[in-house]
Amino acid sequence: MLVSALVVVGALALTIAWVLHQTVPKERLEQVAAAGQGEVFVSAIDVVAGLIVLGIGGVVFAGLVTLVIARRAVRPLGDALRVQRQFVADASHELRTPLAVLDARLQALQRKIAGGAATADDKVTADLARLRDDSRALIDIVGDLLEAAGGDSSAASTMSHPVHLNDVVEDVLRSMSVLADKRDVALRYDTVGSAHVDAPTASLRRAVLALVDNAIGHAPSGSTVTVSTRLERDSAIITVTDEGRGITGIKPTRVFDRFARSDPAPETTGTNAHASRPSFGIGLALVREVALRHGGSVRVAATSPTGTTLELVLPASNQGT
Numbered sequence: 001m002l003v004s005a006l007v008v009v010g011a012l013a014l015t016i017a018w019v020l021h022q023t024v025p026k027e028r029l030e031q032v033a034a035a036g037q038g039e040v041f042v043s044a045i046d047v048v049a050g051l052i053v054l055g056i057g058g059v060v061f062a063g064l065v066t067l068v069i070a071r072r073a074v075r076p077l078g079d080a081l082r083v084q085r086q087f088v089a090d091a092s093h094e095l096r097t098p099l100a101v102l103d104a105r106l107q108a109l110q111r112k113i114a115g116g117a118a119t120a121d122d123k124v125t126a127d128l129a130r131l132r133d134d135s136r137a138l139i140d141i142v143g144d145l146l147e148a149a150g151g152d153s154s155a156a157s158t159m160s161h162p163v164h165l166n167d168v169v170e171d172v173l174r175s176m177s178v179l180a181d182k183r184d185v186a187l188r189y190d191t192v193g194s195a196h197v198d199a200p201t202a203s204l205r206r207a208v209l210a211l212v213d214n215a216i217g218h219a220p221s222g223s224t225v226t227v228s229t230r231l232e233r234d235s236a237i238i239t240v241t242d243e244g245r246g247i248t249g250i251k252p253t254r255v256f257d258r259f260a261r262s263d264p265a266p267e268t269t270g271t272n273a274h275a276s277r278p279s280f281g282i283g284l285a286l287v288r289e290v291a292l293r294h295g296g297s298v299r300v301a302a303t304s305p306t307g308t309t310l311e312l313v314l315p316a317s318n319q320g321t
Contacts, residue, residue, distance in 0.1 A: 140202035162196035162317035190228040195236035196317040210283035218244035252300040258285040
């Protein structure tokens with residue numbers, strides 16, 4: 001940009017000097033002719049035409065220089081994006097096999113218990129079923145990451161049918177109840193009606209799980225995290241509310257930026273003491289990416305010293321209503 005600006009300024013300065021030199025009074029022309037000097041003067045029309053040509057040439061040249069500089073400046077960003085996508089694709093692909101093995105072992109254990117080859121009480125059987133659900137959810141998340149990174153075109157075929165929003169939310173709350181109990185936080189689900197959305201189950205689950213996980217991480221001990229769903233016109237709306245101290249240390253509009261972090265929740269003391277979990281500023285950024293990818297949005301609906309409400313809006317499916 002600096003080089004192109006200097007070129008344009010230099011060309012304009014030379015043009016102005018040349019014009020001032022050539023546009024002289026008639027008396028000066030007569031003096032020069034009488035003295036026999038070899039100066040040449042041009043008409044005003046020629047001057048204007050010259051200015052136009054020089055101006056157009058300067059603009060074109062400046063544009064070309066700017067284009068070259070901009071491409072050089074953007075190239076590292078493009079390389080970084082390609083490296084990031086390649087890393088996500090490679091990591092997700094490498095996770096596929098161990099997750100598949102884990103799921104197969106859990107399934108084999110379930111079959112042994114069901115067939116009488118192994119014994120387990122009802123609690124262990126129920127925990128095993130939840131572990132199996134979690135392993136399959138992880139496999140779906142890995143597939144969703146591969147699709148987002150462009151590393152698996154076959155994953156796109158998993159999207160076609162509408163997903164029941166209420167079922168996804170209930171599944172997330174069951175999975176997150178372990179973390180909530182550890183932090184002495186209650187989970188509550190309020191729903192008005194039934195809604196379906198056109199989004200892969202894995203993507204929708206990732207988004208809801210990140211919202212609930214964020215709320216639990218900022219909720220004080222003994223408080224409640226409330227998740228609600230409702231259908232409003234052509235949109236399915238999910239809201240997650242915690243009873244923390246609100247968003248501090250960062251503008252609410254920036255909480256969905258990658259690596260942006262607000263102040264952590266204060267640690268509690270006493271019998272229910274727990275340490276604040278580290279935050280890397282990625283979860284809410286993933287929520288925004290999922291929302292935008294499927295034609296939705298996410299925002300901070302409210303924040304105050306008594307709590308924060310995050311709202312995820314996705315287009316409702318006409319097939320499921």
